[in-house]
Amino acid sequence: MLHKITSLTVRDVRFPTSLEQHGSDAMHTDPDYSVAYVVLDTDCGLKGFGLTFTVGKGTEIVVCAVEAVAGLVVGKSLQEIVSDFRGFYRLLTSDGQMRWLGPEKGVIHLAIAAVLNAVWDLWARAEGKPLWKLLVDMVSHREFRLDCFFLLPEEHMLKEGYPAYTTSCAWLGYSDQLLKQLCTDALKSGWTKFKVKVGADLEDDKRRCRLMRQMIGPDNTLMIDANQRWDVAEAISWVSSLAEFKPLWVEEPTSPDDILGHAAISKALAPLGIGVATGEQCHNRVMFKQFLQASALQFVQIDSCRLGSVNENLAVLLMAHKFQVPVCPHAGGVGLCELVQHLILFDYICVSGSLGNRMCEYVDHLHEHFTSPVVIHDAHYMPPKDPGYSCEMLESSVQSHQYPEGDVWTLIMNK
Amino acid sequence: MLHKITSLTVRDVRFPTSLEQHGSDAMHTDPDYSVAYVVLDTDCGLKGFGLTFTVGKGTEIVVCAVEAVAGLVVGKSLQEIVSDFRGFYRLLTSDGQMRWLGPEKGVIHLAIAAVLNAVWDLWARAEGKPLWKLLVDMVSHREFRLDCFFLLPEEHMLKEGYPAYTTSCAWLGYSDQLLKQLCTDALKSGWTKFKVKVGADLEDDKRRCRLMRQMIGPDNTLMIDANQRWDVAEAISWVSSLAEFKPLWVEEPTSPDDILGHAAISKALAPLGIGVATGEQCHNRVMFKQFLQASALQFVQIDSCRLGSVNENLAVLLMAHKFQVPVCPHAGGVGLCELVQHLILFDYICVSGSLGNRMCEYVDHLHEHFTSPVVIHDAHYMPPKDPGYSCEMLESSVQSHQYPEGDVWTLIMNK
Numbered sequence: 001m002l003h004k005i006t007s008l009t010v011r012d013v014r015f016p017t018s019l020e021q022h023g024s025d026a027m028h029t030d031p032d033y034s035v036a037y038v039v040l041d042t043d044c045g046l047k048g049f050g051l052t053f054t055v056g057k058g059t060e061i062v063v064c065a066v067e068a069v070a071g072l073v074v075g076k077s078l079q080e081i082v083s084d085f086r087g088f089y090r091l092l093t094s095d096g097q098m099r100w101l102g103p104e105k106g107v108i109h110l111a112i113a114a115v116l117n118a119v120w121d122l123w124a125r126a127e128g129k130p131l132w133k134l135l136v137d138m139v140s141h142r143e144f145r146l147d148c149f150f151l152l153p154e155e156h157m158l159k160e161g162y163p164a165y166t167t168s169c170a171w172l173g174y175s176d177q178l179l180k181q182l183c184t185d186a187l188k189s190g191w192t193k194f195k196v197k198v199g200a201d202l203e204d205d206k207r208r209c210r211l212m213r214q215m216i217g218p219d220n221t222l223m224i225d226a227n228q229r230w231d232v233a234e235a236i237s238w239v240s241s242l243a244e245f246k247p248l249w250v251e252e253p254t255s256p257d258d259i260l261g262h263a264a265i266s267k268a269l270a271p272l273g274i275g276v277a278t279g280e281q282c283h284n285r286v287m288f289k290q291f292l293q294a295s296a297l298q299f300v301q302i303d304s305c306r307l308g309s310v311n312e313n314l315a316v317l318l319m320a321h322k323f324q325v326p327v328c329p330h331a332g333g334v335g336l337c338e339l340v341q342h343l344i345l346f347d348y349i350c351v352s353g354s355l356g357n358r359m360c361e362y363v364d365h366l367h368e369h370f371t372s373p374v375v376i377h378d379a380h381y382m383p384p385k386d387p388g389y390s391c392e393m394l395e396s397s398v399q400s401h402q403y404p405e406g407d408v409w410t411l412i413m414n415k
Numbered sequence: 416m417l418h419k420i421t422s423l424t425v426r427d428v429r430f431p432t433s434l435e436q437h438g439s440d441a442m443h444t445d446p447d448y449s450v451a452y453v454v455l456d457t458d459c460g461l462k463g464f465g466l467t468f469t470v471g472k473g474t475e476i477v478v479c480a481v482e483a484v485a486g487l488v489v490g491k492s493l494q495e496i497v498s499d500f501r502g503f504y505r506l507l508t509s510d511g512q513m514r515w516l517g518p519e520k521g522v523i524h525l526a527i528a529a530v531l532n533a534v535w536d537l538w539a540r541a542e543g544k545p546l547w548k549l550l551v552d553m554v555s556h557r558e559f560r561l562d563c564f565f566l567l568p569e570e571h572m573l574k575e576g577y578p579a580y581t582t583s584c585a586w587l588g589y590s591d592q593l594l595k596q597l598c599t600d601a602l603k604s605g606w607t608k609f610k611v612k613v614g615a616d617l618e619d620d621k622r623r624c625r626l627m628r629q630m631i632g633p634d635n636t637l638m639i640d641a642n643q644r645w646d647v648a649e650a651i652s653w654v655s656s657l658a659e660f661k662p663l664w665v666e667e668p669t670s671p672d673d674i675l676g677h678a679a680i681s682k683a684l685a686p687l688g689i690g691v692a693t694g695e696q697c698h699n700r701v702m703f704k705q706f707l708q709a710s711a712l713q714f715v716q717i718d719s720c721r722l723g724s725v726n727e728n729l730a731v732l733l734m735a736h737k738f739q740v741p742v743c744p745h746a747g748g749v750g751l752c753e754l755v756q757h758l759i760l761f762d763y764i765c766v767s768g769s770l771g772n773r774m775c776e777y778v779d780h781l782h783e784h785f786t787s788p789v790v791i792h793d794a795h796y797m798p799p800k801d802p803g804y805s806c807e808m809l810e811s812s813v814q815s816h817q818y819p820e821g822d823v824w825t826l827i828m829n830k
């Protein structure tokens with residue numbers, strides 16, 4: 001029962017979301033939400049499931065990268081990995097030949113995230129705990145921080161759940177009518193925080209933000225998301241024009257690499273009461289460190305697949321806490337909600353202890369393909385109870401959506 | 416004769432350089448210098464050759480990425496591309512689905528560099544000019560800058576060449592004896608500027624730097640290169656310990672993403688007269704912009720394959736000029752010298768007009784695999800005369816080094 005990893009398989013799984021403009025924004029007009037899906041087999045029958053999220057074309061490149069690092073994982077035991085997890089992380093990210101392809105960014109880092117997510121899933125399953133609980137217990141046993149901290153927040157989460165906001169109502173490609181309908185439904189289901197995609201056309205944005213604010217009223221929360229559409233000056237002037245709709249934050253106003261640009265935008269928007277949020281394409285902890293050092297963001301949006309899995313995300317949670325900047329994870333896509341809920345539960349229970357200005361993104365689709373889908377109750381993420389990291393997919397879903405040979409795709413291509 | 420691109424082929428070509436520790440440094444201990452090698456065919460028989468440099472394992476991932484973007488190139492005419500090159504650049508780098516894999520970084524950006532390098536080669540061949548001359552003529556015809564500037568520097572380059580420094584003498588894996596021998600030879604051949612790899616062991620570095628300084632004397636130039644080995648505080652203390660050997664710069668002292676870290680190192684080392692050089696893993700122009708804005712480097716090391724080909728490198732040359740920071744390109748590897756010489760010639764003739772604190776890296780191996788290898792005369796790059804971007808490889812070299820099926824590799828694997 002040493003949980004020796006005997007094989008790693010990876011598959012290219014795509015969902016034709018572009019057909020109905022789900023997920024459309026100013027930079028990604030036709031996403032087909034996809035994953036590189038990893039399964040680890042062990043000599044004791046236990047499996048580990050992991051994935052990284054992609055947006056369609058090019059998923060085969062990530063699959064190729066996962067295959068390239070597989071040799072560093074297969075043959076190792078879980079014990080061997082977790083007893084020196086830092087060393088294992090470095091083995092994957094600092095291979096003397098492969099690190100040239102990053103380092104720690106882009107395709108190779110997405111691939112490593114998929115593999116490490118599967119390792120963490122395997123570990124949590126071996127311990128018989130959901131991942132968030134594995135982390136909480138690890139930290140509390142080591143008296144890593146104030147132990148008195150843990151019990152109350154954990155009970156609170158189990159009872160109330162972690163607050164969420166919804167992005168499902170206002171994708172850029174949705175009609176006003178659809179937006180209104182979705183908004184009405186969401187309000188009925190208890191949602192109080194809403195995000196609108198902006199950035200393609202200013203007049204259009206004004207109309208949509210006005211409509212949204214009318215629908216949700218003055219007391220609910222509105223956020224806007226430009227998905228990197230603007231340069232720095234453009235971001236400041238465009239968002240200033242939308243200030244009357246009182247957005248809490250503007251997300252991804254410019255290039256995700258432009259730390260100093262985000263700092264300039266933050267400074268300009270602060271008097272308007274609008275913060276800057278970014279992170280879903282922030283490629284590693286070194287970038288987050290600088291965003292925090294430069295006061296370039298007011299909301300940290302960690303991503304469970306862009307960063308190097310739990311390992312790197314924990315580093316970012318601790319840095320955000322040190323700088324007293326709230327973490328509001330990026331989710332949506334395929335499986336991102338399932339994964340990141342574990343990290344934000346840990347953040348609340350063991351790191352921040354606060355819900356002030358904190359919430360986790362939620363998008364209501366593709367959950368039906370998972371064996372332990374997220375449970376949302378009254379606009380809150382309810383802590384997962386099943387062992388693991390919640391990213392095992394239904395084998396039938398994987399098979400029918402495998403690209404290009406799955407039924408779903410052969411049907412589309414033969415049309 | 417519209418030069419319509421009819422096909423794109425890409426091959427994985429690797430050289431077993433690790434066998435003799437060529438190219439070894441503190442982070443890349445066993446590099447097999449490699450390329451993803453692209454050939455464009457056109458309907459008029461003209462071909463375009465391009466490549467991106469890699470360090471061995473994982474080259475197949477870049478090949479996979481080149482294949483993923485090939486569809487955006489094949490079928491287009493050269494005229495169509497160059498008449499809106501900015502639009503074409505954006506088409507490649509901002510594809511609504513594939514940009515998630517970067518954007519503009521890592522594997523996908525390396526792949527785009529290989530493709531664009533081939534397009535620029537094709538264009539220069541179509542015009543019957545070496546690439547540097549194509550650029551110079553383009554700018555001077557458009558009266559883009561002071562025209563009087565061009566003639567004298569161009570004549571000067573044709574006569575004297577562009578100053579180079581050598582990295583060939585002191586790879587980390589070389590013995591002291593080999594280092595001394597190579598140094599003696601280099602001095603005889605007219606070399607006056609030398610780079611030493613450091614960062615694995617401080618005492619070892621002291622010994623090697625002392626030896627190097629003894630060999631080259633007090634008036635020649637010494638640079639040190641840590642290949643990202645340190646954190647910020649470690650970099651400052653380690654380099655301070657080597658200050659007595661009077662290095663002009665320390666290269667890649669820490670994570671290539673840590674702009675603010677480089678700024679802190681620059682500030683701490685300035686009183687010692689040591690500058691910070693970086694760029695070979697600076698993944699795009701947005702990062703270079705911030706390095707310049709933050710005074711985080713004193714030498715800009717552009718790379719012909721890390722950035723998005725000539726297009727993005729021109730942007731960085733202009734920014735460096737605006738900030739009055741000298742450009743000293745990264746070269747070596749396979750084909751990097753062949754490529755980047757064109758860019759630095761353009762920089763001198765049309766942008767900087769200065770050789771102050773400027774030089775281009777040179778490494779003396781693998782040139783024999785190119786149809787128009789660099790010509791070095793008295794430690795200077797002599798301007799290439801053949802049409803194109805100088806990165807066409809000998810077909811026999813490509814075939815024998817193709818991985819894993821080429822003769823060179825089947826022989827190694829059967830040993």
